[in-house]
Amino acid sequence: MLADPARPAGEDRARVEAWAEQDPASHQALDATLLLLRDRETCAEGLPAVVGEVRRSTLMDADAVSTTWRGWNVRTGAPEAVRCLRPAHRRDPVWGRRLERGVALAGRIPGLAPLAWCPHGEWPHVHASLPGVSLEDLLPAEDPPEGIQVARWVLLALERLGALHDRGLVHGSLAARHLLLQRTGLALAWFDPVAEVPGAPSDDLAALGRIVAALDAAHPVIQAVSPWAEAPPASVADAWRLVRGALAECLITERHRLAARARRGARGDRAARLRLAATRLARALPPPSGRCCLHAGPDGHLVLVESDGHSVRGGPAAGVPPGDLAVVYHPDQGLDAPHARLLLRAWARRDQGDPDLRARAQGEWKADDAVGEALARWLSARSRLRQAVLLLDRA
Numbered sequence: 001m002l003a004d005p006a007r008p009a010g011e012d013r014a015r016v017e018a019w020a021e022q023d024p025a026s027h028q029a030l031d032a033t034l035l036l037l038r039d040r041e042t043c044a045e046g047l048p049a050v051v052g053e054v055r056r057s058t059l060m061d062a063d064a065v066s067t068t069w070r071g072w073n074v075r076t077g078a079p080e081a082v083r084c085l086r087p088a089h090r091r092d093p094v095w096g097r098r099l100e101r102g103v104a105l106a107g108r109i110p111g112l113a114p115l116a117w118c119p120h121g122e123w124p125h126v127h128a129s130l131p132g133v134s135l136e137d138l139l140p141a142e143d144p145p146e147g148i149q150v151a152r153w154v155l156l157a158l159e160r161l162g163a164l165h166d167r168g169l170v171h172g173s174l175a176a177r178h179l180l181l182q183r184t185g186l187a188l189a190w191f192d193p194v195a196e197v198p199g200a201p202s203d204d205l206a207a208l209g210r211i212v213a214a215l216d217a218a219h220p221v222i223q224a225v226s227p228w229a230e231a232p233p234a235s236v237a238d239a240w241r242l243v244r245g246a247l248a249e250c251l252i253t254e255r256h257r258l259a260a261r262a263r264r265g266a267r268g269d270r271a272a273r274l275r276l277a278a279t280r281l282a283r284a285l286p287p288p289s290g291r292c293c294l295h296a297g298p299d300g301h302l303v304l305v306e307s308d309g310h311s312v313r314g315g316p317a318a319g320v321p322p323g324d325l326a327v328v329y330h331p332d333q334g335l336d337a338p339h340a341r342l343l344l345r346a347w348a349r350r351d352q353g354d355p356d357l358r359a360r361a362q363g364e365w366k367a368d369d370a371v372g373e374a375l376a377r378w379l380s381a382r383s384r385l386r387q388a389v390l391l392l393d394r395a
Contacts, residue, residue: 046087102192132182147219156186174207290371295346296358303346
């Protein structure tokens with residue numbers, strides 16, 4: 001019955017109390033959990049809504065001395081996070097130096113989201129950039145992500161966790177919100193808890209197994225990683241061996257598939273012709289040009305898109321140059337399916353967020369809903385063509 005910082009504390013407390021009612025003998029054992037949930041309910045008391053330039057939104061992590069909050073930059077609208085000392089320790093120089101050392105340590109570990117220590121101002125804090133899109137923002141998906149894409153995520157996540165474990169550290173609270181997908185790979189959000197994190201590297205691997213199991217996608221790597229939620233490997237090295245074995249099995253299966261396809265001979269010719277026709281049709285559908293704000297969440301989370309009629313960029317951001325948005329489509333790279341799903345869901349939920357914020361963003365970007373509708377229709381058509389080509393590939 002672990003508490004999830006992303007879920008409302010009241011909901012967690014109700015579940016724990018219901019559990020205690022069913023098993024009266026467990027009352028004393030549940031005290032620690034109830035204290036943790038109560039702490040989550042009260043940890044925001046005394047904290048300002050805006051720390052530095054970041055408006056707090058949802059709780060990401062908490063320890064005995066500090067709390068970490070996800071939010072957005074009030075000046076640029078970019079997704080960011082802040083780690084604040086609790087009010088009782090706000091002016092304590094000892095804990096301030098401890099956070100400063102943690103930031104320096106994180107800077108020496110490759111693959112972590114960048115941190116900066118901000119000792120000045122009303123509330124000393126650690127500022128964290130959240131580059132890219134978190135895996136939590138992409139889920140749940142209407143259709144499961146491709147297995148090979150998830151395999152890349154798993155391999156990159158193991159690389160980031162390995163860099164952490166090599167220094168005798170553990171993440172301790174790994175969740176989908178800590179895995180940040182970027183054009184160049186994957187970054188890991190880690191905020192160096194002040195209190196010693198109980199557990200071992202296997203606990204981080206069990207958390208990774210739970211994340212992968214929630215994706216519900218079929219691929220040998222996913223089928224190998226999902227059981228880690230109950231029986232994780234002892235180390236990242238053991239995890240690498242299991243993933244390599246799954247990839248080897250995948251390559252053998254692919255080899256047999258290609259051999260069987262070659263034996264089908266003439267039957268494959270028709271699928272090849274259809275695939276060529278679908279590919280040509282996709283090339284004949286260039287993206288419309290323009291810019292728009294597809295969705296604005298109640299926490300200030302904006303989803304923006306810009307297309308020059310050749311390539312499409314978009315994703316959760318605001319007030320940043322269009323060139324910094326993730327590439328959703330490029331003729332040389334094709335369509336990025338996870339980002340395309342994110343944009344289509346954002347357009348479908350455009351009336352369920354903050355309409356005033358979206359209207360202001362439309363005005364600042366000199367955009368309108370007609371552009372958003374045109375881009376959403378084009379993305380939907382591209383997605384269907386892409387699925388048709390994938391089905392023909394497997395035929």
